[in-house]
Amino acid sequence: MPVVNYNNNIRTSQRPGISLEESQDFYKTWAETYDKDTTNSNYNGPAATANLVLKLFEGKTDGVRILDVAAGTGMSGEALQKIGFCSLDALEPSEEMLLLAKEKNVYGRLIQDFLGTNRLDIVDGEYDATVMVGGMVEGHVGCDCLEELIRVVKPGTYLSTMPVVNYHGNIRDVQRPGISLTESQNFYKTWAADYDKDTTDSNYNGPAATANLVLKLFEGKTDGVRILDVAAGTGMSGEALYKVGFRSMDALEPSEDMLLLAKEKNVYGRLIQDFLGTNRLDIVDGEYDATVMVGGMVEGHVKCDCLEELIRVVKPGGFVVICMREVNLRKVPEYHKLEPRMAALKSKGCWEPVSRVVFSNYCEGEEGIIFVYRVC
Known part of the structure; x- marks a missing residue:
């Protein structure tokens, strides 16, 4: 079984002790081949999460506003659009990744910013759901982001990270x-x-x-x-x-x-x-x-x-x-x-x-x- 580019790049971007700034610098070199490398690695996080979000809204997608957090090149946005969600915005700190996300034509607003304790340029309760897939890795999004994820979601709706299925619990x-x-x-x-x-x-x-x-x-x-x-x-x-x-x-x-x-x-x-x-x-x-x-x-x-x-x-x-x-x-x-x-x-x-x-x-x-x- 070959060791594909994704594994080498992911090791580099998530090496122990890497800083947020260093990880973002790495994406400047990786952005262009990110989609190809992750596709070759059978990256199923976006599709699995999109399907779970659809279930949360009982199959209804009209009028549902979603913020794709740590959006990268827009793979999660594509997965969400594929199953019917059309009102999507993207939050991503890397300019290079966000430019590629823009080309996918699945987002309305593109927000270039880090997610943490800082207050985002988003009003309270703006979205029906915030969705983050793959953002919680070494040198990326920290646990101190949760309050901000909650703030921008309206009461009674959802915050979703990559779902933990039954297998993981067992x-x-x-x-x-x-x-x-x-x-x-x-x-x-x-x-x-x-x-x-x-x-x-x-x-x-x-x-x-x-x-x-x-x-x-x-x-x-x-x-x-x-x-x-x-x-x-x-x-x-x-x-x-x-x-x-x-x-x-x-x-x-x-x-x-x-x-x-x-x-x-x-x-x-x-x-x-x-x-x-x-x-x-x-x-x-x-x-x-x-x-x-x-x-x-x-x-x-x-x-x-x-x-x-x-x-x-x-x-x-x-x-x-x-x-x-x-x-x-x-x-x-x-x-x-x-x-x-x-x-x-x-x-x-x-x-x-x-x-x-x-x-x-x-x-x-x-x-x-x-x-x-x-x-x-």
């Missing part, structure tokens, strides 16, 4: 800092039935991205390739692998409730209910051509001490494939140890690195990373 609960493995498994008892719907609604692309990469590893040949889907959940990765042609797959998953749903997908042979860690699984050495784990490395789930077992059950020359949120390498203390442990296993002659791929839109626009190692 994922926060199941990955909260300090959660134990037992607690996370108990949570899946209540979430299992809605898991597929919630993750699909959140544009969860980890399984598909990983399946396509695995197909390339085997040069498009799927016959006789045996794969163990690790932390299989409800079988979304199994479905993705099946879709690209793999037919000989087993599933390893600790949650009985999730595994029962995986069984219904009819893509697996053996279903193994067990935790992955330092324990020895009921699998013989070298049983598989590949072990594939997508989304298992999150807070309170699979730990770094699982790597040796992932290697043991793969035949020499086979692959270990791990896909996860890229941010977890920095955000979750357990995974600070992951790449050093991978390097140590390489030094011991257990495996050799094949690729380390960062890709966009793993889930809800966040980056994913896929590690591939060949077993020695």
